[in-house]
Amino acid sequence: MEVCRLTAAIAAAVVSRAGFAQTTVFESRSDFRLHAAALGVSLQSESFESAPIGAEDPVLEDFRALGDGRGVVDVREFGAFGAYPTEGDRWLAAASDGGEAITLSLLFDEPIHALGFDVTDIGDFGQGSLTLVTDAGDVETVFTTPGSNGNEVFFGIVSAGHAFGRVDLLLTIEGEAYGMDWLEYGVLPAPATLLALAPVAFFGRQRGSAALG
Numbered sequence: 001m002e003v004c005r006l007t008a009a010i011a012a013a014v015v016s017r018a019g020f021a022q023t024t025v026f027e028s029r030s031d032f033r034l035h036a037a038a039l040g041v042s043l044q045s046e047s048f049e050s051a052p053i054g055a056e057d058p059v060l061e062d063f064r065a066l067g068d069g070r071g072v073v074d075v076r077e078f079g080a081f082g083a084y085p086t087e088g089d090r091w092l093a094a095a096s097d098g099g100e101a102i103t104l105s106l107l108f109d110e111p112i113h114a115l116g117f118d119v120t121d122i123g124d125f126g127q128g129s130l131t132l133v134t135d136a137g138d139v140e141t142v143f144t145t146p147g148s149n150g151n152e153v154f155f156g157i158v159s160a161g162h163a164f165g166r167v168d169l170l171l172t173i174e175g176e177a178y179g180m181d182w183l184e185y186g187v188l189p190a191p192a193t194l195l196a197l198a199p200v201a202f203f204g205r206q207r208g209s210a211a212l213g
């Protein structure tokens with residue numbers, strides 16, 4: 001059964017190069033990793049441990065994190081306002097101005113197919129949601145209120161059909177601040193490599209979606 005499902009996943013990944021788009025969303029890091037591995041994605045990691053504390057709109061090894069001016073995006077150490085690191089000591093804060101809701105953007109140097117990350121202290125202030133939008137046309141809900149103080153959420157997305165280079169996290173909760181840490185991301189191998197992959201487990205909420213780009 002698992003072999004059949006994996007074969008379908010790989011077939012979709014290969015076919016997708018011809019235009020078919022397929023996106024899977026994960027709420028578990030282990031499932032995200034298993035699915036990425038099944039598709040041959042080698043995940044890179046960014047946990048902000050080498051980023052300067054206090055750096056606004058920091059430039060990391062493979063991407064830049066950017067705020068939209070309605071608040072601040074910066075690197076912090078240890079906990080603050082209920083948010084905290086989930087790997088190591090440093091993390092990325094996205095803190096809105098009082099009456100506004102900040103958008104956090106991740107601009108990758110090269111397009112990727114898989115992205116996962118932890119969010120902390122999301123949705124404990126006001127009502128609304130956090131939505132992930134990619135420049136390939138993906139629109140996925142990361143979180144919807146209510147959330148408890150200091151909560152922790154994992155969100156992962158794997159696109160077998162299209163790469164994306166920019167991710168915008170659209171927040172609708174005015175005045176909300178949250179943390180992000182332990183990003184993992186990667187690129188699908190070439191189609192010929194996909195066909196040679198050995199079967200492994202396949203999990204996740206699967207969605208067909210039309211890519212815009």
Ligand SMILES: [Ca+2]
Pocket residue numbers: 047048049085086087088089090091181182
């Ligand atoms: Ca960290």
Ligand SMILES: [Ca+2]
Pocket residue numbers: 081082120121122123124125176177178
């Ligand atoms: Ca918060």
